[in-house]
Amino acid sequence: MTNRQIILDTETTGLRVEDGNRILEIAAVEMMDRKLSPPERHLHRYINPERDSEEGALNVHGLTTDFLADKPRFGDIADEFLRFVAGAELIIHNAPFDVAFLNHELGRLGLGRITDHVSGVIDTLAMAKEQFPGKRNSLDALCDRFEIDRSARTLHGALIDCELLAEVYLAMTRGQDSLLIDFLGDAGGTSDSAAWARRAARxxxxxxxxxxxxxxxxxxxxxxxxxxxxxxxxxxxxxxxxxxxxxx
Structure with missing residues (x-):
């Protein structure tokens, strides 16, 4: 059975949804059976949040009110977004933050909660804290720990963050079972028995x-x-x- 996962990230006008902050960028990168899909199977949208960003948030993402003024509102892309993530498992770094903002946007439209539309949510920050207790577990820190090139990340951006998080997630979950899956997956679609036969012949x-x-x-x-x-x-x-x- 195909395992469809979506690495997801949002950028927002501020840190607290309780203060009326909104989503202004969303990216969702598809991964099928631990392999990233081509770019045309990814979703990336800038969104008019209908308000200014807080100064601290603007310094992080660099997306100005003028740049976002002619972009679609969340309600304009909500159906497209929900169709894309439907039934998939979401992978998010610091999931409670993004989930809270997604629930707020969907709630405004009467579309329920994000967990009503997906099979589950994995929080890679919680995973990292369990694997590396007492250490820094930001996305930047994890990229450095796993020697993942993040030189293209000058500002926070939802799409680049998704691409980096995909590599981090694969690195954190690459145990013996996944190595075997990767090996069989690289066998060009041959059967498991054929792959094992080659191993036995060594x-x-x-x-x-x-x-x-x-x-x-x-x-x-x-x-x-x-x-x-x-x-x-x-x-x-x-x-x-x-x-x-x-x-x-």
């Missing part, structure tokens, strides 16, 4: 068995560890194999 890994000199050096090292812990170190529970005791 030559076995070479096992290097320590000789007597290696074992003696290892024992000397363990003796030093024993002195350091004033007892028997953990590695004493493992019996190394020598060339003489290894199976033929």
């Amino acid at each position: 030559k076995p890994l070479r096992v290097v068995v320590p000789d007597a000199a290696d074992v003696a050096a290892h024992e000397a090292y363990l003796d030093e560890l024993d002195k350091a812990v004033k007892g028997s170190c953990l590695w004493r529970g493992y019996e190394p194999k020598t060339a003489e005791t290894a199976p033929a």
Whole structure:
């Protein structure tokens, strides 16, 4: 079954929806089975928020009232947006912020809440805090941690932030299972059995068995560890194999 996810980000006129702030930019980048769709399958819209941005927010996104004056209002793009995200799983960094603004905009139009239209919401900030407790987990910090190039991000923009977040999300979730999925996905559409057959045909890994000199050096090292812990170190529970005791 195809797993459709949407990486989503918004820019707003201010930080608090309670103060009447509105969405002025929205971007939604499609990802199918952990692979980004081509740009024509993404949604990116500037929106006339029908009010000025707060100074702090304007310094972050740089989208002026004059620039946004001739852009569609949220009500003009709401149906298009809901059709695009329908049934998908949303991936958002600091999801409560964006969800609150989306719920506000949809509520004004009598269209319910965003969770009425999607299968679920993943908060990558919450994920990052769990994986890296006590560390900075902003989008910039995560890009640096995973060595993702963010040189094109001079101001906050919904589309560039979505593209960066997609890479961050893939990096944070690339465990053994996903590596196997990526491997099979790169097999050009071949069946799982064919892919496994190729793996089985590979030559076995070479096992290097320590000789007597290696074992003696290892024992000397363990003796030093024993002195350091004033007892028997953990590695004493493992019996190394020598060339003489290894199976033929």
